[in-house]
Every structure is written in C-alpha cells, then in structure tokens.
Amino acid sequence: MLKEEKLKKFLKKNNKKKIVLCHGVFDVLHIGHLNYLKKAKSLGEVLIVSITSKKFVNKGFDRPLFNDYERKKFLENISFVDYVYINDNFSSKTLIKKIKPNFYCKGKEYSNPKNDLTNNIEREINEVKKFGGKFKIINTKTYSSSKIINNQFKNYDLDQRKVLSKVKKELTEKKIFEIKKKNKNRSVTLIAETIINSKKNQLRFSEKCLKDILSVANILAAFMKKVTIVTYFDKKKNQLKYLRNNTLKNVKFEFINKRNVSTIYKKSYFDYFPKSRILSSHKINENYFNLVEENKILKILNNIKKNEFLCVMYHSGELFSQRICDKLNKLKNKKGLNFKFDPLNSNFQKILKFKNFDIVCFNPKRIQSGQKQGFNLKSIELKSKNLQNNQKFKKVILALDKDGSKLRDRYKNKIYHCPAFTEKTNKKNNLESSLFAIAIILNDLPLSNNSILFLGNYMTFLNLKNNSPVHKININDFFKHVQHYIK
Numbered sequence: 164m165l166k167e168e169k170l171k172k173f174l175k176k177n178n179k180k181k182i183v184l185c186h187g188v189f190d191v192l193h194i195g196h197l198n199y200l201k202k203a204k205s206l207g208e209v210l211i212v213s214i215t216s217k218k219f220v221n222k223g224f225d226r227p228l229f230n231d232y233e234r235k236k237f238l239e240n241i242s243f244v245d246y247v248y249i250n251d252n253f254s255s256k257t258l259i260k261k262i263k264p265n266f267y268c269k270g271k272e273y274s275n276p277k278n279d280l281t282n283n284i285e286r287e288i289n290e291v292k293k294f295g296g297k298f299k300i301i302n303t304k305t306y307s308s309s310k311i312i313n314n315q316f317k318n319y320d321l322d323q324r325k326v327l328s329k330v331k332k333e334l335t336e337k338k339i340f341e342i343k344k345k346n347k348n349r350s351v352t353l354i355a356e357t358i359i360n361s362k363k364n365q366l367r368f369s370e371k372c373l374k375d376i377l378s379v380a381n382i383l384a385a386f387m388k389k390v391t392i393v394t395y396f397d398k399k400k401n402q403l404k405y406l407r408n409n410t411l412k413n414v415k416f417e418f419i420n421k422r423n424v425s426t427i428y429k430k431s432y433f434d435y436f437p438k439s440r441i442l443s444s445h446k447i448n449e450n451y452f453n454l455v456e457e458n459k460i461l462k463i464l465n466n467i468k469k470n471e472f473l474c475v476m477y478h479s480g481e482l483f484s485q486r487i488c489d490k491l492n493k494l495k496n497k498k499g500l501n502f503k504f505d506p507l508n509s510n511f512q513k514i515l516k517f518k519n520f521d522i523v524c525f526n527p528k529r530i531q532s533g534q535k536q537g538f539n540l541k542s543i544e545l546k547s548k549n550l551q552n553n554q555k556f557k558k559v560i561l562a563l564d565k566d567g568s569k570l571r572d573r574y575k576n577k578i579y580h581c582p583a584f585t586e587k588t589n590k591k592n593n594l595e596s597s598l599f600a601i602a603i604i605l606n607d608l609p610l611s612n613n614s615i616l617f618l619g620n621y622m623t624f625l626n627l628k629n630n631s632p633v634h635k636i637n638i639n640d641f642f643k644h645v646q647h648y649i650k
Contacts, residue, residue, distance in 0.1 A: 181207030184264035195306035222647040355476035382600035385636035504529035562595035581616035597622035
C-alpha cells in the first residue's frame with residue numbers, strides 16, 4: 164500500500180506534465196539502456212521506469228541476477244529518471260491504467276508486436292490508446308542483456324556449451340511457431356495410477372500432493388488441445404477439488420471405479436536435517452480390476468482416435484492387467500511409457516509387459532533402492548539397450564537428476580546426453596516427469612534429440628521456480644524463458 168500511495172502522490176504532483184513510461188526487467192544495465200531511456204525522456208517532461216519484480220521475470224531460470232531493490236536503486240541514480248516503480252505483474256497493462264502515460268516506450272526489438280510470444284505488447288498498446296496515449300518505438304542501438312549475461316556471467320562447461328550451441332541453431336522463432344501450431348489441435352489420453360503422496364518429519368506433517376500425474380498432464384495441456392486422464396480415484400470432495408484446481412481447463416478426467424481402496428497412498432518419512440528419506444510406505448489394493456471394470460478401460464482404449472497420443476504412467480501395476488497391456492501394445496497410436504522404479508518396481512521384470520512404444524522414460528537411479536549392490540549406470544545402460552531392442556522401444560530416455568539426461572535412439576543406434584544446467588533439485592517437479600511430457604509433445608516433430616532433452620531439462624528448471632506441488636504451465640512464457648536462456 165505504501166508503494167501505491169507514493170505513486171499516487173508523484174502522479175498528483177506531476178499531473179500537468181507529459182509523462183513517459185518505460186517498462187522492462189533492467190537486470191544488467193548497459194549503454195543500450197542509457198541511450199534508450201535518454202531518448203524516451205526527450206518525448207516528455209517526466210520519465211517513469213517500471214521494473215518487473217523477480218517473481219514475474221520470464222527471462223530464464225536463474226534471472227534476474229540482481230534483486231528488485233538493487234535494480235531499482237541503480238535506475239534511481241540515473242539523473243534523467245524521475246521515478247522507479249516495481250511492478251508485481253507479468254505485464255505493465257494494469258500499471259498503464261494507473262499512470263495513463265502520454266507515451267509508452269519500448270526498444271526497436273518490439274517493432275513487430277507479433278514476435279512477442281506472450282502477446283503482452285499488443286495488450287499494453289491497446290491500453291495506452293484507451294487513454295489517448297501513444298506507443299513509441301525508441302530506435303536506438305540495441306544490446307541484449309540476456310546475451311551479455313549468458314556470455315559473461317555464466318561458466319558453462321564444455322558439455323553444456325556443446326548442447327547450447329546445437330539447440331541455439333535449431334530453436335529459432337520459426338521453429339517455436341511450428342511446434343505450437345502442430346500441437347494446438349492434438350489430443351492425448353493419459354492412463355495413470357493416482358498416488359496421494361505425503362511426507363512426514365520430526366517437526367511437522369507436510370502437504371499431500373499428486374505430483375507426477377498432474378505435472379505431466381499440465382505440461383501436455385499447455386501444448387495440446389485436450390488431455391484426458393484415465394485413472395481410478397477416491398471420489399472425496401476435497402480430493403476432486405484439488406484435482407480440478409491444480410489442472411489446466413483443457414484437462415478432463417475419466418474415473419474408473421475400483422473395488423475397496425482406489426487411490427494409492429504413499430507416505431515418506433524424512434530426517435529434518437539433512438532432509439534424507441528414512442523410509443516410505445504404500446497403501447495399495449493388490450486386486451486387479453474385475454471384468455466389468457477392465458472392459459470399461461478397454462472400451463476407452465478402443466475409442467481413442469488414430470491421430471491421438473497415448474501416454475502410460477506405470478507405478479504399482481494395478482491398472483494394467485495383461486489384457487489391458489496387450490491392447491496397449493497393439494495400438495498403432497504414438498505412445499509413451501513413463502515407468503516408475505521404486506521399492507514396488509525395483510527391476511526390469513514388470514516393464515516387459517510393454518512393447519512397441521515410441522518413448523520410454525524412467526529414472527534408473529531409483530532402481531538402486533531395490534538392489535544391494537547399489538547404482539551402476541553402465542550396467543543400467545546395457546540393460547536398457549537390450550530391453551529397448553527386445554521390446555521394440557524407439558527411444559529410451561534416462562532421467563539422471565543432477566547428471567542431466569540421456570536418450571538412446573534405436574533407429575539411429577546413437578546415445579545423446581544433455582547435462583544438467585543447475586545444481587538444484589526439487590522432488591515435487593522432477594526431471595523424469597518433465598522429460599516424459601516434452602518427449603511426447605516433440606517426438607514426431609522435425610526436432611533433434613538434443614533439443615528434446617534440453618527442453619525437458621529446462622521445463623524442470625522452470626518448475627523449480629514454483630513452490631507449489633503442481634505448476635500450471637504457460638507455453639508462451641516457457642518459450643520466452645528458453646529464448647533468453649540460449650541467446
């Protein structure tokens with residue numbers, strides 16, 4: 164409120180003067196910013212600069228480098244800047260409505276508003292015109308803050324630079340437009356077991372969440388027209404409300420009733436420090452579906468259109484009887500399998516139920532929980548190769564957490580590796596789910612395996628900025644993040 168009162172007083176004091184508004188992130192200030200702001204000031208008498216607060220900056224996972232106060236302080240010390248405002252929004256539209264500037268200015272990189280993936284510029288221009296203001300492009304030499312940061316402030320290793328170099332050449336604005344266009348009329352059916360996951364430590368009981376299924380559904384829904392989740396679930400009002408409140412509008416549910424207990428309940432126990440898991444327990448119903456329930460799933464599978472994607476997320480296996488697996492294997496649709504290794508599935512035996520899938524994704528590091536000898540990546544890679552050839556999986560993706568990810572393409576007989584670009588991890592938004600969803604979306608598009616892995620990794624980084632168990636994805640924000648990160 165204090166911030167708003169200060170702005171009101173400033174506007175009241177200068178209500179008879181021509182006001183110029185410039186809006187941006189203004190992270191690493193350079194000569195381009197100075198020339199741009201000085202030229203903008205020449206249009207009027209008062210220059211207001213609004214900066215996007217950290218929470219709403221969409222220029223890459225680790226941006227901005229400088230916090231809100233530091234960026235504000237720097238701009239306030241430029242003699243021709245009269246007022247600096249921190250804008251808590253993705254767009255300056257609401258601020259324009261408050262200030263009603265005579266001129267709203269942007270750099271020449273915004274000359275064509277259609278190139279703005281977020282569509283914020285068009286909305287801002289329309290808002291300015293409502294109050295008789297003018298939108299002005301300041302035609303001074305541009306410098307890219309993102310490019311300066313990427314080249315001068317980030318110490319990428321050789322593997323990271325190789326991947327970025329390949330991805331940078333491929334992910335042009337034209338390619339991003341093609342990805343969006345080809346997917347916007349597509350639909351996907353996601354068959355998965357719903358898991359209520361809760362954590363407990365010495366001090367408190369943390370929130371319950373449905374981490375994997377909703378995370379994957381929201382990523383798919385951001386790119387595609389419709390996502391249908393086929394699952395079984397306890398139809399308790401508070402849980403149904405949680406499902407619908409945490410998914411995008413184009414995510415629909417097809418519930419299968421199951422005898423006795425439906426939802427899988429997983430409880431994990433952690434040390435408060437160093438936050439390592441001591442043990443976890445699962446409450447499941449070991450009975451498969453009866454014939455009526457099984458036939459309902461088979462009917463859903465029979466009604467899937469030929470051009471529709473089909474995704475399977477396997478955890479305990481209750482949803483997947485032999486008849487259902489046989490039907491899945493025979494379907495000619497583009498198919499993906501996310502197989503969850505954990506104490507319930509600690510070896511490759513159960514994955515042998517599945518054949519002829521285009522994408523198979525799993526985290527091999529979870530296999531170690533059921534093996535005394537511990538984790539051996541080379542051994543896992545060899546087993547994965549044999550599994551892929553025998554089961555006719557086209558691409559197998561290994562999610563390796565802090566070690567990035569690997570993809571083996573059976574047709575090309577080649578392994579691709581994408582290193583991690585951050586040390587941070589978050590179990591609520593894990594790499595495995597993001598990689599699986601992105602691989603499904605991009606698999607049949609003319610895009611390299613390097614780019615598929617990078618975008619899957621980057622989706623995880625974007626989710627890390629969000630603290631809630633499930634993140635609703637915005638496709639335009641996602642690609643804007645990516646564009647700035649690879650400049």
